[in-house]
Amino acid sequence: MFRDRGVEYKTPEQIELMRAAGLVVGRTLELLRATVRPGLTTAELDRVAEDHIRSSGATPSFLGYGEPPFPATICVSVNDEIVHGIPGSRVLAEGDLVSIDCGAIVExxxxxxxxxxxxxxxxxxxxxxxRVTEEALWKGLAAARPGGRLGDVSASVEEHVRGQGPFGLVEEYTGHGIGTAMHQPPDVPNLGRRGRGLRITPGLVIAVEPMVTAGSPRNHLLDDEWTVATDDGRLAAHFEHTVAVTERGPWVLTALDGGEALLGPGWGGPPRPDAV
Incomplete structure (x- = not known):
C-alpha cells in the first residue's frame, strides 16, 4: 500500500470504500448549503452535520482531531476567517460568506x-x-491525471487564481493525501510549477483545497488555537474535494456525480453500465 516517500496508494476496492465516505461528505455539504440562512447560528449548522453523518452510518473525522482537540463535527469559517473556524454562538447575517469544511469516516x-x-x-x-476559488479547485482536480506531476495540480490552481485579478492565495495551508488517516503525505500546495514533484499514478488519493482571499493572503491564528483569519480583515473563500487517480483519470470522490459533469471526457469514475 505504501511506496514513494510514505504515500499510501489505494487499490480499486479501497477507492470504492473511500467513495462511500465521500458520498456522505458530499451529501452532508449539500444539506448544509440548503440549510444556511440569515439568523442561523454556526452551532446549529454543526448539529445538522453531525446528525446527518451519524445517521448515514459514518463517523465525523474532525471531532476530537488534533491538539487541542477540535470540538466540533465541521469547521465553519465566516467572512475573513479562512479555515478551521469553530462552530458556536455566532449568528449568520445577510451578506456573509460561510465556509464549511466536512470530513467523515466509513469503515x-x-x-x-x-x-x-x-x-x-x-x-x-x-x-x-x-467563483474564482471554485473554478481553481476544478482546474486542480482536472490536472490529477496519470503520468503527470503533483506540481501540475498546484500550478493549475495558482495560474487560474493569478489570471483572475488581484486575489491572494494562501500558502501556509495546503491540500493533502487522504485515506486511512485524514491527513497523509503528500502535501498538495496551491502554488507550484508544472512538471515538478511526485509523479501522479493510479491509486493516489488527495484532497485539493484552494484558499483564496480578496486582499492579502497574510493570515494569523486566533486565540482559540484553530481559526485562521486574514490579517487585513478581507473576505476569504475555501473549496475542497477528495479526488482519486484511476487509470481513466480523476474520480472526485466527494462530488455526488464523481466529477463527471465538470471533468467531462477526462472523468475517471466507473464506466457507465451501458458502456460495459
Missing part, C-alpha cells in the same frame, strides 16, 4: 471536502471570489 476510510456558501445576497466582489 476506516476518510472523505474530506469544503464549500463556501453565500448567506442571502452578497456583493459582486464576494460572488467573484467564490
Amino acid at each position: 476506516g476510510w476518510h472523505g474530506d471536502a469544503a464549500v463556501t456558501v453565500p448567506v442571502g445576497e452578497v456583493t459582486p466582489e464576494a460572488s467573484k471570489l467564490l
Whole structure:
C-alpha cells in the first residue's frame, strides 16, 4: 500500500470504500448549503452535520482531531476567517460568506471536502471570489491525471487564481493525501510549477483545497488555537474535494456525480453500465 516517500496508494476496492465516505461528505455539504440562512447560528449548522453523518452510518473525522482537540463535527469559517473556524454562538447575517469544511469516516476510510456558501445576497466582489476559488479547485482536480506531476495540480490552481485579478492565495495551508488517516503525505500546495514533484499514478488519493482571499493572503491564528483569519480583515473563500487517480483519470470522490459533469471526457469514475 505504501511506496514513494510514505504515500499510501489505494487499490480499486479501497477507492470504492473511500467513495462511500465521500458520498456522505458530499451529501452532508449539500444539506448544509440548503440549510444556511440569515439568523442561523454556526452551532446549529454543526448539529445538522453531525446528525446527518451519524445517521448515514459514518463517523465525523474532525471531532476530537488534533491538539487541542477540535470540538466540533465541521469547521465553519465566516467572512475573513479562512479555515478551521469553530462552530458556536455566532449568528449568520445577510451578506456573509460561510465556509464549511466536512470530513467523515466509513469503515476506516476518510472523505474530506469544503464549500463556501453565500448567506442571502452578497456583493459582486464576494460572488467573484467564490467563483474564482471554485473554478481553481476544478482546474486542480482536472490536472490529477496519470503520468503527470503533483506540481501540475498546484500550478493549475495558482495560474487560474493569478489570471483572475488581484486575489491572494494562501500558502501556509495546503491540500493533502487522504485515506486511512485524514491527513497523509503528500502535501498538495496551491502554488507550484508544472512538471515538478511526485509523479501522479493510479491509486493516489488527495484532497485539493484552494484558499483564496480578496486582499492579502497574510493570515494569523486566533486565540482559540484553530481559526485562521486574514490579517487585513478581507473576505476569504475555501473549496475542497477528495479526488482519486484511476487509470481513466480523476474520480472526485466527494462530488455526488464523481466529477463527471465538470471533468467531462477526462472523468475517471466507473464506466457507465451501458458502456460495459
